[in-house]
Amino acid sequence: MTFQTNIMKRIKILSLFTVVVTFLSCEIQTEAKTLRLGHGLDVSHSVHKAMVKMGEDLLARSGGKLKLEIYPSQQLGTERECLELLQIGSLDMTKVSVGVLENFAPKMKVLGLPFLFRDRQHSFDVLDGPIGEKLLNEGEKYWLKGLGYYDAGSRSFYTMNKPIEKPEDLVGEKIRVMESATAVNMVKALGGSPTPISWGELYTSLQQGVVDGAENNPPSFYLSRHYEVCKYYSLDEHTVLPDVLLIGTYVYDKLTEQEQKWLNESVKKSVKYQRILWAEAEAEALREVQKAGVQIIRPDKTLFAEKVEGIFEGYKEDKEMYSLIIQIQETN
Known part of the structure; x- marks a missing residue:
């Protein structure tokens, strides 16, 4: 009887231990x-x-x-x-x-x-x-x-049919932009025709001629393989x-x-x-797209900057936003 009693006690202890371990395990899982x-x-x-x-x-x-x-x-x-x-x-x-x-x-x-x-x-x-x-x-x-x-670097224009060396080269060009009113206004100010398209649909849109080009940073241009369609990359670096x-x-x-x-x-x-x-990816992207036959253009940025000055003027009526612009420009 004593032996059986001891066995039963051990079984109860083991069962209790199993319950405790299971409970603690559940607690740990719920904490994660x-x-x-x-x-x-x-x-x-x-x-x-x-x-x-x-x-x-x-x-x-x-x-x-x-x-x-x-x-x-x-x-x-x-x-x-x-x-x-x-x-x-x-x-x-x-x-x-x-x-x-x-x-x-x-x-x-x-x-x-x-x-x-x-x-x-x-x-x-x-x-x-x-x-x-x-x-x-x-x-x-x-x-x-x-x-x-x-960091997403600076965004610049890339196109299929012609290089963008000055703002006038954007006239008549359908340029893909993000769903951003600011981006739309910028491309309009430079003379282009902004066309909002999602990033995932852009490669096909370029292939099919829905748009003539787009604007983005070097790694995105490279990793998206858009360089296979667009052979001109103009580093005007219009936005950071x-x-x-x-x-x-x-x-x-x-x-x-x-x-x-x-x-x-x-x-x-x-x-x-x-x-x-x-920084490493940006340098690599420019090297690789050039190897793939992309022509890198480094235009006079001041020509582009002058064309978009009116966008800043348009914010003067919004005192809070214009004050923010000035604060940013004056940050050392």
């Missing part, structure tokens, strides 16, 4: 949170690589309590669609161009103004400072919280338009203060890493 991040770029893009790095850092920093799942290449929709998913809480994070974000956070459109920044360093000084921070918070009333800016990493406010507000800190620290590290990758 997964943030789903959708974006439209290729996996070879510097932004995607920086996001992967961010996920690794976040996992290590949080001790496995915060994870990042990344869905690239428009798997979850276009940039605009991903923003809408964030607003309703169906997606946690995304990366979009400022040009698209201005439809959801109007003051962001200031960053899309042509020839706003003196050079790349000037743009970093603005974005990393109080002006950039204020703009990141601009989308919160639209349920979108900005976390940081990824960053990418913005965002999280839905529904999701962010549910994170603990510690989790928010982990996320923000991982984002900052990711941004620094991406800027290094971007």
Whole structure:
């Protein structure tokens, strides 16, 4: 009887231990949170690589309590669609161009103004400072919280049929632009015909002659393989338009203060890493498209800048926006 009693006690203890282990395991699983991040770029893009790095850092920093799942290449929709998913809480994070974000956070459109920044360093000084921070918070009333800016270099025109050496060369040319009123106004001011088309549809649109060209930075021109269709790349560098990493406010507000800190620290590290990758990718892209037969044109930028001065004048009636423009221009 004693032997049987001992066996029964051990079975009860083991059963209790199993219950405790199962409970603790469930607790650990419920503590771990997964943030789903959708974006439209290729996996070879510097932004995607920086996001992967961010996920690794976040996992290590949080001790496995915060994870990042990344869905690239428009798997979850276009940039605009991903923003809408964030607003309703169906997606946690995304990366979009400022040009698209201005439809959801109007003051962001200031960053899309042509020839706003003196050079790349000037743009970093603005974005990393109080002006950039204020703009990141601009989308919160639209349920979108900005976390940081990824470098997207300078945007320039690329075309199929002729080189763009001066603004007059854009007259009559159908140029693809983002769904951005600022981009539309800029191309109009330069004499072109702006045509909003989603990024994923652009290659086919170029092939079919729906548009004559587009405008974007060197890595995007290269990685999208648009150089296979467009053999002229004019480096007028009209806009320095960053990418913005965002999280839905529904999701962010549910994170603990510690989790928010982990996320923000991982984002900052990711941004620094991406800027290094971007500089390398930009140089490589220009080398590779030239090898593929693309003619690189370096036009007189002042000719283009003069044509768009009226866009700045149009903001004088909006005192708040015009003040923001002046603050950016005067940032050292």
